[in-house]
Amino acid sequence: MADGEEPMALDVGSSGDWDGRWRHVQKFLERSGPFTHPDFEPSEETLQFLLETCKILVIGAGGLGCELLKNLALSGFRHIHVVDMDTIDVSNLNRQFLFRSKDVGHPKAEVAADFINSRVPGCHVVPHFKKIQEFDESFYRQFHIIVCGLDSIIARRWMNGMLLSLLVYDDGVLDPSSIIPLIDGGTEGFKGNARVILPGMTACIDCTLELYPPQINFPMCTIASMPRLPEHCIEYARILQWPKENTSIPSLLVLMCLPLYGVALDGDNPEHIHWVFQKSLERAAEFNIIGVTYRLTQGVVKRIIPAVASTNAVIAGTVPSRENTALFAYVPLNNYLVFNDVDGLYTYTFEAERKENCSACSQVPQKLQFPPSAKLQEVLEYLTENASLQMKSPAITATLEGKNKTLYLQTVASIEEKTRPNLCKTLKELGLADGQELAVADVTTPQTVLFKLNFTS
Amino acid sequence: MADHKTNKDQRYDRQLRLWGDHGQEALENAHVCLVNAAASGTEILKNLVLPGIGAFTIVDGHRVSGEDVGNNFFLSSDSVGKNRAQATTELLQELNTDVSGNFVEENPDRLLDNDPEFFHRFSLVIAVQLEESTCLRLGSVLWNAAVPFLVCRTYGLVGYMRLVVREHTVVESHPDNALEDLRLDQPFPELTNHITSYDLDNMEKKDHSHTPWVIIVAKYLQKWCREHDFQLPRNYKEKEAFRQLLREGIRKNENGTPEEEENFDEAIKNVNTALNPSKVCVSVEDLFNAEQCENITSQSPAFWVMVRAVRDFVQAEGRGSLPVRGTIPDMIADSDKFISLQNVYRERALQDAAAVSRHVESHLQAVGKVCIWGTLHMWNAAFLRVVHCRALVEEYGVDTVHKDEITSCMDNPDSEMVLYLMLRSVDCFYQQHSRYPGVYNYQVEDDIVRLKLCVHSLLQEYGLTVNVKDDYVHEFCRYGAAEPHTVAAFMGGAAAQEAIKLITHQFVPFNNTFIYNAMAQTSATFQL
Numbered sequence: 001m002a003d004g005e006e007p008m009a010l011d012v013g014s015s016g017d018w019d020g021r022w023r024h025v026q027k028f029l030e031r032s033g034p035f036t037h038p039d040f041e042p043s044e045e046t047l048q049f050l051l052e053t054c055k056i057l058v059i060g061a062g063g064l065g066c067e068l069l070k071n072l073a074l075s076g077f078r079h080i081h082v083v084d085m086d087t088i089d090v091s092n093l094n095r096q097f098l099f100r101s102k103d104v105g106h107p108k109a110e111v112a113a114d115f116i117n118s119r120v121p122g123c124h125v126v127p128h129f130k131k132i133q134e135f136d137e138s139f140y141r142q143f144h145i146i147v148c149g150l151d152s153i154i155a156r157r158w159m160n161g162m163l164l165s166l167l168v169y170d171d172g173v174l175d176p177s178s179i180i181p182l183i184d185g186g187t188e189g190f191k192g193n194a195r196v197i198l199p200g201m202t203a204c205i206d207c208t209l210e211l212y213p214p215q216i217n218f219p220m221c222t223i224a225s226m227p228r229l230p231e232h233c234i235e236y237a238r239i240l241q242w243p244k245e246n247t248s249i250p251s252l253l254v255l256m257c258l259p260l261y262g263v264a265l266d267g268d269n270p271e272h273i274h275w276v277f278q279k280s281l282e283r284a285a286e287f288n289i290i291g292v293t294y295r296l297t298q299g300v301v302k303r304i305i306p307a308v309a310s311t312n313a314v315i316a317g318t319v320p321s322r323e324n325t326a327l328f329a330y331v332p333l334n335n336y337l338v339f340n341d342v343d344g345l346y347t348y349t350f351e352a353e354r355k356e357n358c359s360a361c362s363q364v365p366q367k368l369q370f371p372p373s374a375k376l377q378e379v380l381e382y383l384t385e386n387a388s389l390q391m392k393s394p395a396i397t398a399t400l401e402g403k404n405k406t407l408y409l410q411t412v413a414s415i416e417e418k419t420r421p422n423l424c425k426t427l428k429e430l431g432l433a434d435g436q437e438l439a440v441a442d443v444t445t446p447q448t449v450l451f452k453l454n455f456t457s
Numbered sequence: 458m459a460d461h462k463t464n465k466d467q468r469y470d471r472q473l474r475l476w477g478d479h480g481q482e483a484l485e486n487a488h489v490c491l492v493n494a495a496a497s498g499t500e501i502l503k504n505l506v507l508p509g510i511g512a513f514t515i516v517d518g519h520r521v522s523g524e525d526v527g528n529n530f531f532l533s534s535d536s537v538g539k540n541r542a543q544a545t546t547e548l549l550q551e552l553n554t555d556v557s558g559n560f561v562e563e564n565p566d567r568l569l570d571n572d573p574e575f576f577h578r579f580s581l582v583i584a585v586q587l588e589e590s591t592c593l594r595l596g597s598v599l600w601n602a603a604v605p606f607l608v609c610r611t612y613g614l615v616g617y618m619r620l621v622v623r624e625h626t627v628v629e630s631h632p633d634n635a636l637e638d639l640r641l642d643q644p645f646p647e648l649t650n651h652i653t654s655y656d657l658d659n660m661e662k663k664d665h666s667h668t669p670w671v672i673i674v675a676k677y678l679q680k681w682c683r684e685h686d687f688q689l690p691r692n693y694k695e696k697e698a699f700r701q702l703l704r705e706g707i708r709k710n711e712n713g714t715p716e717e718e719e720n721f722d723e724a725i726k727n728v729n730t731a732l733n734p735s736k737v738c739v740s741v742e743d744l745f746n747a748e749q750c751e752n753i754t755s756q757s758p759a760f761w762v763m764v765r766a767v768r769d770f771v772q773a774e775g776r777g778s779l780p781v782r783g784t785i786p787d788m789i790a791d792s793d794k795f796i797s798l799q800n801v802y803r804e805r806a807l808q809d810a811a812a813v814s815r816h817v818e819s820h821l822q823a824v825g826k827v828c829i830w831g832t833l834h835m836w837n838a839a840f841l842r843v844v845h846c847r848a849l850v851e852e853y854g855v856d857t858v859h860k861d862e863i864t865s866c867m868d869n870p871d872s873e874m875v876l877y878l879m880l881r882s883v884d885c886f887y888q889q890h891s892r893y894p895g896v897y898n899y900q901v902e903d904d905i906v907r908l909k910l911c912v913h914s915l916l917q918e919y920g921l922t923v924n925v926k927d928d929y930v931h932e933f934c935r936y937g938a939a940e941p942h943t944v945a946a947f948m949g950g951a952a953a954q955e956a957i958k959l960i961t962h963q964f965v966p967f968n969n970t971f972i973y974n975a976m977a978q979t980s981a982t983f984q985l
Contacts, residue, residue, distance in 0.1 A: 018534065020523035024939045027613070031901070033935040034928035035976055067946065070530050074942040090467040094507055097552055121534055189475055190954070190964070226667070228795040229787055287792040299474065306474040309504040310954035317947025318978060337978055341954050342633055344967035347980040 016122035022047060025076050050076040051122075057143040058082045059132060059159060061108040063307055064149025064185050066098045067316030069112055072147075073120040080116075081143070083128040083135070084109040089268070095309035132159060133446070137166055140180070147319055148184045151305075153205075153212050154392060154443050156184060157360070160197070160205035161445035164361050167200045174200045185315045189306045192315035195336040195352065199361065202335055203352035206360035210387055211352075215303070230284060230291035234300040237279035238265060267302035276301055314339055359389055359449055368438065368451045372428035376407060380423065383440060391442040398438050400431050407438075427453070465509075465555070472508050480961040481509065485555075487580040487960045488512040492565050492595070493519070494545035496940055497611045498585040499531040500949025502549050505956060512557040513549070514579070517542035518564030528942045569594050577602045581959055583952065585609045586940065589884040596621055596849035605959050608849075609952045612883065613936025615876045616948040616973030619985075620846045620955065620966055624749075626760035627842040629963040638782035638839070641675055641731045642689055645781065651801045652676060657706070665708055666716070667791040669798050670724035674731045677702055677724075689732060696732065700725050720789045735778055737771060740842055745771075747843070755824040760841075766816035767838045770809065779838045780809035813838075846969035852985045858919050859985050866983065867923035873972040873981035875925055878915065879933045882925075885911040893938035905934045944975045 029046040061084040098115040109127035168178035185194040277297040334349035395409040434455040536544035542560035550558035605622040783806025866874035894904035
């Protein structure tokens with residue numbers, strides 16, 4: 001640390017390490033302290049565990065992902081896998097520091113891995129340019145810890161469901177060795193949060209679904225006939241005008257939000273955005289609304305969330321400390337941390353509680369209560385609108401006359417078309433009985449959720 | 458040229474949505490100095506280079522050690538032996554070619570001896586992992602030159618930041634939960650006229666259901682005032698009665714059942730908002746009472762001329778109120794009604810802004826200056842703030858130390874304040890022993906005793922009757938002045954954002970000491 005010293009030759013040992021490399025980390029692994037976890041025992045072996053054995057999965061190689069990879073690599077973790085299905089965009093470069101202009105268009109996971117592997121000798125990051133859904137339990141089971149830097153609630157819930165599905169119960173008792181801790185972080189502008197989830201033990205993502213504010217969707221009648229804000233004009237162009245001029249499907253079906261054929265609006269295509277921008281200006285002019293700009297148009301169409309490097313750095317900086325494992329061996333106060341630096345700096349932690357009847361992690365069977373005269377459409381709406389369920393495009397199947405029957409499925413066009421008439425039929429007409437089990441599949445979970453149908457009078 | 462600009466717009470898009478093009482311009486015109494390219498420092502710079510700071514200069518006399526390479530992302534294995542300022546500049550510069558990176562291979566103490574004015578050129582100086590004596594020297598130079606100074610430190614699992622700036626003005630504070638400025642308690646004439654133009658009782662049903670709630674509340678307030686001796690609803694009981702009045706205003710169908718009128722529902726929900734008194738908030742009153750506002754000279758910064766002009770406005774055209782903000786929240790209404798209501802507020806805001814401009818001009822003329830107001834329209838009088846952070850010599854002075862703040866925080870012996878006292882204590886240790894405690898394993902046990910003595914002498918020197926638990930002395934010896942990367946990364950993010958606030962004059966910086974406890978994941982801000 002002092003200046004005036006002789007320049008040291010970097011003696012890279014057989015392990016790829018040099019003298020003093022891990023000194024900053026070692027003090028926490030090899031020295032006892034008054035505040036460490038009661039089970040913590042200082043040892044030189046912990047560093048070896050981190051370097052040689054511990055396997056971590058990072059999900060997302062974006063704003064948080066880049067920071068996480070750097071932090072983990074410089075903390076001694078060497079066996080890191082990273083999954084990201086995206087390619088690099090110019091607008092990522094203000095904070096995703098593992099990427100350069102020349103990398104635009106390339107897969108994030110691969111470029112990130114290359115950068116870390118070359119900057120931090122000995123670190124071996126394995127990239128996966130894939131969706132998380134493309135892997136099954138055998139992949140996820142190999143990791144000691146999973147850290148998420150995702151930008152989608154759906155993906156988080158899926159990951160949450162996957163780890164829950166790995167849990168092993170012996171005679172109703174949870175086998176702790178089947179638990180893989182999940183650390184989840186998120187940022188938005190100058191705000192961020194980080195939480196630790198021990199699947200089967202502490203609150204899971206679905207236990208606290210209400211913490212995630214619902215997306216703002218303007219009412220259709222406002223957009224269609226009573227615009228007041230520039231955003232309304234943009235949504236008009238996006239939702240109503242674009243499909244009209246870019247597909248051959250009548251607009252009635254557009255309003256029903258059914259899958260379309262034709263050219264989909266691509267938020268990353270400047271020509272598309274420009275078209276929406278022009279149409280929005282025209283709409284705004286009709287109603288004397290000011291404030292439509294190209295930037296606002298892009299923001300509304302792509303649902304852009306502002307982002308800066310500093311917030312991602314802060315949240316990622318809390319993550320390895322939240323691991324409860326070898327790294328610092330402290331017991332953090334609470335499992336959920338919130339950060340905001342709009343006015344000064346503010347942090348707050350609290351203990352998120354498990355929900356007794358959580359549809360994801362409690363073993364309590366979920367109930368559906370409807371009169372037999374209710375239409376299947378109503379059940380569908382309940383599954384998507386209920387605050388604790390918030391499903392996106394649920395597929396409903398039931399066992400009827402000994403056979404598995406799909407009542408409604410949205411995600412495959414041909415099946416959607418075939419099962420659409422069922423939406424208007426009553427539960428009775430569909431042949432469903434009181435106490436019947438319905439299996440519901442959705443993007444928000446890797447496992448089917450079972451519901452019990454109770455008929456009300 | 459145009460292409461480069463578009464590319465920059467794309468690159469910086471996500472942050473432009475936070476601080477705007479004018480904020481970005483301020484950032485690109487700034488030149489920041491970092492003293493010591495330790496990991497905490499390079500992490501801060503990373504978070505300034507990525508968003509496009511104009512330039513940075515690193516001052517560091519150290520040679521890169523193996524330990525440095527282990528925790529610093531901006532050093533590689535072939536950096537060992539090189540000057541640390543030079544080695545880190547290369548890898549930081551490469552993050553963003555728009556930024557100009559410079560380095561000075563020099564110990565800051567030497568620079569302070571030979572050329573203290575070197576530091577005068579910077580928009581902001583950030584020092585990390587700097588010994589106390591050098592820090593105080595540098596603090597003094599910067600205070601006298603009115604250059605903002607941000608001290609940042611990672612010590613084991615504790616992060617520390619101290620902001621030192623005489624006066625920092627915030628033009629746009631962007632508060633998270635600002636109250637609306639609707640003026641329903643004292644409507645300006647154009648608003649009153651607009652309200653009068655509505656005849657609720659004789660409107661068509663469709664118009665009635667699509668009248669903005671602001672109009673509805675205003676109309677019914679007029680009714681209420683006539684019946685209550687011109688007093689607005691003041692307490693919960695009266696507000697409830699007012700809500701009932703609104704409820705009765707909902708149209709009924711032939712059977713006497715109330716129709717679905719969502720705008721009336723909105724009106725009822727927003728009674729509290731509507732009745733927020735339109736008075737000047739405390740933070741702005743404080744600005745009006747400041748000496749800098751009272752005495753406008755040719756040296757007065759633009760901020761204070763603006764504040765004075767707003768004060769003049771409040772005392773004249775504003776009749777006790779600030780300039781109208783001009784924005785209203787979205788509400789259920791048909792387009793015409795909403796837009797015309799919005800325009801009433803907007804036009805009044807423009808008029809008020811013009812009046813303020815005239816006051817600005819007359820002050821500038823009086824002191825012989827020319828008016829250069831480009832961005833007057835962007836500020837919002839209610840969101841102006843000023844922050845003063847004490848000089849370090851006052852924090853450290855025996856007569857000027859904030860004894861009460863320290864003592865009352867330490868009522869809870871595990872308050873983050875104890876971490877501050879420990880940092881001060883390890884600095885005392887360094888002064889005495891020319892090293893930090895517990896750096897090598899064999900030192901830990903004896904250093905605990907020595908450090909405890911430092912704690913006692915520190916508390917005695919300042920007359921602080923507080924209890925510092927032995928556990929903290931032990932913990933700080935355990936740290937051995939380590940700089941774990943994750944804590945450095947956290948502080949890098951925190952400090953960089955404060956730096957951006959200082960440079961852009963947007964958002965409110967902390968005042969003046971921030972402590973992060975990475976063990977418990979808690980933090981606190983103290984004014985020391």
